[in-house]
């Protein structure tokens with residue numbers, strides 16, 4: 001242990017760097033920067049990806065006492081889908097067909113920059129942005145993006161780095177009442193309440209039941225098979241081995257310690273499963289899988305992904321259920337609120353993104369969501385509305 | 393209550409947690425505090441100014457019942473939450489003291505916190521908060537800067553710690569500024585604190601309703617006598633920079 005020398009107090013500046021793998025960083029130091037909602041940028045989640053998909057570079061900013069901001073890097077997908085820049089930026093002109101550096105975990109649908117709190121937060125974010133741009137330029141990228149950010153976090157990051165905020169997605173979440181599903185249903189209209197009751201009754205009538213367990217107890221190949229069946233039904237490209245590799249990586253990194261699996265069974269047959277992660281006061285839904293060769297009309301998706309987890313969350317002192325970005329209508333009909341998600345973009349050539357066009361795009365998207373989901377939008381949409389809409 | 397001094401800890405979580413492995417804490421402070429606390433089986437405990445939650449985790453692992461960690465600094469509390477959810481689940485960490493916590497605890501622990509009260513009224517408020525959380529007969533254990541710490545700047549440097557009074561000629565003035573620096577392996581951080589005399593501490597705690605006050609010097613509980621402690625700890629043991637004050641909440645409110 002070396003306690004000398006004490007340096008002068010002038011050494012307050014930040015210094016940034018690039019590491020080739022996450023395991024160069026200390027887990028607790030990293031996680032100290034990760035807030036309750038930012039599970040997919042927590043150390044073990046990212047380390048799981050590293051085990052399954054290989055290491056990526058990591059940007060870090062240090063102050064005199066240690067890490068103040070950091071994030072992992074990747075390149076997005078090169079074919080259409082949720083992580084294809086041209087799809088994310090549809091409706092906003094720019095060089096989106098060029099290569100961009102992506103900040104955050106691979107295929108994350110919720111991103112915030114792990115960063116210190118307090119007085120120097122803005123400065124730490126700015127330094128991370130400066131370092132990301134330098135990294136991008138040195139490697140011939142046209143700029144960098146961080147997608148799927150909660151709107152407020154996106155505005156804060158864009159402010160710090162002089163980037164643009166582009167709304168591109170929305171995420172559903174539920175505030176969990178102390179009394180779980182019963183409390184949630186009490187706040188609904190009779191029609192919605194009856195629909196939920198009849199879905200749960202149908203589930204039971206078909207002889208289905210739910211068992212909660214930990215993902216470590218699941219057979220990865222069975223879980224991967226069900227998850228892949230669901231993904232390929234909705235156009236997912238990954239095969240069973242890919243999903244199995246991801247689950248194996250999670251075991252190795254220890255992130256499955258945070259996991260909770262809801263499994264629906266008929267007799268001893270597993271008919272579907274949903275895998276969640278507990279983090280802070282939030283329960284994050286990540287995977288749903290089902291055996292579609294059993295043609296059951298038993299509402300197992302809704303039972304496993306909405307109804308049961310509300311009771312599970314309430315019983316475990318969790319106050320929020322996060323439900324990803326797809327099938328928003330079905331989620332809204334069952335009490336979810338919709339939160340705006342934005343991408344922060346910084347181009348190496350400032351001329352290439354028109355900030356006022358991005359703002360017009362955001363206002364268009366706000367109106368679209370207001371029309372589609374009136375009464376179901378979270379408070380963050382008001383902030384989108386309060387950003388000045390440039391007229392042309 | 394003013395938390396003016398709390399924000400300065402936002403960047404210090406990891407460095408501060410690291411101090412738990414530095415000899416002056418690992419060999420002296422932590423065992424002294426745990427010895428003074430004694431058996432915690434089933435007790436409800438509030439760790440006031442819990443920082444990274446190191447003591448909260450220890451207490452939970454030693455069988456305490458309800459454990460609440462309170463700290464107004466988000467950066468510290470984030471560290472505490474993230475680490476405890478992996479190592480000692482079941483601790484609740486809060487950034488504010490809600491009224492339903494008042495009078496609920498068998499033990500309130502406040503390690504290295506009183507020095508962040510920067511004025512007499514703040515010291516009084518902080519003591520009132522700590523004592524108010526206790527049920528009648530509940531115990532408070534707190535560790536301020538030692539009223540007769542060694543004011544020479546270099547005295548604690550070999551332990552990774554430097555205390556510098558704003559006024560070197562008058563280091564023992566109530567409310568006088570003390571800069572506390574931590575340094576190890578090139579990482580360093582510093583915070584502003586305040587010196588409080590024994591009389592002021594006793595007065596503030598007494599007015600808050602604490603009785604049977606006892607002062608306990610830190611020692612190395614593993615070693616029977618000072619002479620048996622590792623040589624490199626002798627200077628610290630002769631002049632520890634902190635001290636334990638213990639007391640119980642009076643039954644009748646003042």
Ligand SMILES: C[S@@+](CC[C@H](N)C(=O)[O-])C[C@H]1O[C@@H](n2cnc3c(N)ncnc32)[C@H](O)[C@@H]1O
Nearest residue numbers: 394395398401441442443465468503504505508
């Ligand atoms: C030196 S750390 C001690 C942490 C912990 N008690 C330990 O010993 O490991 C001091 C802590 O006190 C907190 N603090 C500062 N002012 C405070 C106040 N007015 N009320 C409660 N906590 C405060 C800081 O945020 C910081 O985390």
